[in-house]
Amino acid sequence: AQSVTQLGSHVSVSEGALVLLRCNYSSSVPPYLFWYVQYPNQGLQLLLKYTSAATLVKGINGFEAEFKKSETSFHLTKPSAHMSDAAEYFCAVSIKAAGNKLTFGGGTRVLVKP
């Protein structure tokens, strides 16, 4: 079975600073990997996804993530945080053999300080 671990349930960054959210996965077969964002009182919105093409994936709102098979990681980054990036972020994994059902990490809440 696949699983996801997100390191850090809360992250605080200053506006303009680098955002780095860590995600490690466990899967016995090549995975698909996703990052979702949840703004207050809203559902989850897809930020980006890795589906076995390029290992560096660019998403919406200036975010990107790099798939590193040797480290079983899929960390999310953004060079310069904006106040509007304050939200909760979820990493998720799926595999074709499991019908592409997503397994989610516990989430990381990002606070952006002015």
Add this chain to the structure above:
Amino acid sequence: DADVTQTPRNRITKTGKRIMLECSQTKGHDRMYWYRQDPGLGLRLIYYSFDVKDINKGEISDGYSVSRQAQAKFSLSLESAIPNQTALYFCATSDLGGLTFGSGTRLTVV
């Protein structure tokens, strides 16, 4: 109109009551899912359906049931609600590219 619509948005119910959460989608996707969200636990899969005749249990299906009335409709029922089912519930649909979520139903069982 939203691609995935959940009703109600908020609900408070008493222990032991039966409650149904409804979900409809306009994406035309065959696959639909119900997740619950709890702080620090992320989203956990309750039930999923790959088409109208295909219903499957997720990792936390105990205490829940579902009905896939049509390709576009997938409802979740709590037969006898208990307080630890207080959570935020999300319906989602997918093609192979990822999930599209509804806005969620916040359920409180008192």
